[in-house]
Amino acid sequence: MDMSDRCDFRQWLASQGLKLTAVRLAVLEILGAASCALRAKEILEVIRSRRRVNKVTVYRILEDFCNRGMVRRLSLEGRVSHYELACEHRPPHPHFQCHTCREVQCLEPVPLTRVWTELQGPVGNRADHIDIRVEGLCHKCREEA
Amino acid sequence: MDMSDRCDFRQWLASQGLKLTAVRLAVLEILGAASCALRAKEILEVIRSRRRVNKVTVYRILEDFCNRGMVRRLSLEGRVSHYELACEHRPPHPHFQCHTCREVQCLEPVPLTRVWTELQGPVGNRADHIDIRVEGLCHKCREEA
């Protein structure tokens, strides 16, 4: 799932009618290079290692990208949102989160047709998306125990 | 999914070696009577309509119940945890959350064997639990639109 090199972030911003700014580009590049979903604070720190930024700018950019469907916000355990790129090469997929170290791993996308049929909600609801999170103990934490 | 009348909360507390206190009992009764998962603030407000309580007490009780497996904490959209009873009559199940009104509905438990086979995480991880959340537009919000 490391096909970010295929994405032209400058072009993506242009196609969204967004100006190419240093912070926007940095957010996309950082998420594109990440192997798993990142917290806003982590993104902020990476940008700050290069240039001066205010956290509000990063939060506003992430919010905007999420609304446009360019980035996905994951609700995992705890009160901290995690963000990952939602480019065409990265379809929605389940995640694994370790009880102990809280690390998040992306799992392969699953065909949801089978799951859909199992999930008959109250009639009249319109389901748009299924979010799957597997909880457990990651291989690193297993070795330590 | 309204079998809370079968649960004897006083006995449950005793079997857990917990003293029977007004707030503990109230938390269990409120969660037992709820038709969907509640936020800590909602639980607090219901208790406060009857007696004086500090929010810390409620948070500490919820935390303790979650650690003991008596209550489940749901990580839904946003930064607010939702809590539901995890008594023997209420097995883990998926949830539906409305984009618009954010209301949470409990869905029927699904047999996860089919889903398990689809979710092949990195080798070496030990999966303990699968959390499924369906997002969409609830029937009430659909009517309004």
Next chain:
DNA sequence: AAAATTGTTGCAACTAAGTTGATTTTGGAG
């Protein structure tokens, strides 16, 4: 070129949800 418009960033102050440590109160065993 100057001015106005628009979009972007920065700053400070704020909020919501939950946590911590110290102190006081209470359930229930003896």
Next chain:
DNA sequence: CTCCAAAATCAACTTAGTTGCAACAATTTT
């Protein structure tokens, strides 16, 4: 009834994110 570990309270703190407004930058208009 007495006593004390367990439970509740209080105030202060933390974390993650939000809000309103000012400053700045990039275009567009005159």
